[in-house]
Amino acid sequence: MSLIKRLIKATYLQAFFTLFKLFPVKKKRVLFSSFYGRQCSGDPKAIYEKLLSLKTEHELIWVLNKPGSLSIKAVNRYSLKHLFYLATCEFRIDNCQESHYLKPKSSTTYIQTWHGSPLKKIAQDLDDAFIAHKQDWLLDANYWDFLFAPSIEIAEIFSKAFKIDNKKVINTGNPRNEILGNSDTILMNKVKTSLNIPSTKKIILYAPTFRDDEQGKFYLKLSKDKIVNALGSDYLLLVRLHSNIKHLVNGSFDNENIMNVTEYDDIQELMLISDILITDYSSVFFDFAITEKPMLFYPYDIDKYKNTLRGFYFDYQSTVPGKVVYDEDSLIEAILKLESKEYKESELNRVKLFNQKFNENKVDSINILKQVGLLDEA
Structure with a gap:
């Protein structure tokens, strides 16, 4: 992406997201995104389906550029609707990093699931050929409240690679793997x-x-x-x-x-x-x-x-x-x-x-949802 396009994108995101953050956060509004709106998959899908199966009162919205035949409430990535729901959701759930311009309110819980255990190096552990991406990853990771990991070993890698407090990395396994x-x-x-x-x-x-x-x-x-x-x-x-x-x-x-x-x-x-x-x-x-x-x-x-x-x-x-x-x-x-x-x-x-x-943890989605505040402990 050229410098001019990046500046236009940054201006657009900051202007409208800042405006929409003037609206209050809506309780139980949950916004899901998987692979930048390309898919309905991974941990976001597993959490979505678990909430559906429990018949919770959450408002469930997807960032999905091509909804296709899926009968779900969906918005296109970076559309005004996306930015509005992102600014006003109580929970945002993503399996990839987002633009650091979209800094959530303190009353929004940002749940980062990531999309796989790393064999290959990621984020801040990459060399400087990835410097533009590394800066965005670093700033966005600063906003995460939770990050899932399947083992202590992977949790330690995540904490170092994303430069986040290891207390934010919860060693629970990933909801996407419960079916496996x-x-x-x-x-x-x-x-x-x-x-x-x-x-x-x-x-x-x-x-x-x-x-x-x-x-x-x-x-x-x-x-x-x-x-x-x-x-x-x-x-x-x-x-x-x-x-x-x-x-x-x-x-x-x-x-x-x-x-x-x-x-x-x-x-x-x-x-x-x-x-x-x-x-x-x-x-x-x-x-x-x-x-x-x-x-x-x-x-x-x-x-x-x-x-x-x-x-x-x-x-x-x-x-x-x-x-x-x-x-x-x-x-x-x-x-x-x-x-x-x-x-x-x-x-x-x-x-x-x-x-x-x-993979030291047997995945229990109910327990995971309680840990991140999506379900009551009772």
């Missing part, structure tokens, strides 16, 4: 039906992260023909790209054995129906580990990512709870090996040890 700890066959069947997936298919979810230097077109780093021929018709590969790069996809790569599910908002539901996860540096594997299903890691550009793009908080090979492969042939071989009972048992032990360290 349960075998909800009704929901699983509902998701498969909505995607027209036969119940007999073995489902592999491929969810790579984005690269900060990706520009122009994005190309899938898998050969469709090779993987389909090797795995056969028993398998269905679901490809779910990161929201930062889904607009770069050059056409569709769907066929009867590969499905592009990038536009499916709720990745937790995709994890629920999947038998295997393949990823690289995405935080998705921290969540998927809760299912105790097998994972494979395909970091085909690890040296560049580690040394040039982001870097990691943990040693990659010794931390990820699954086999690491660097080329497509090895990936296919590893998928086929997962059929072995002995191999599955050894991988399950790795995942259990991983969860003891990074």
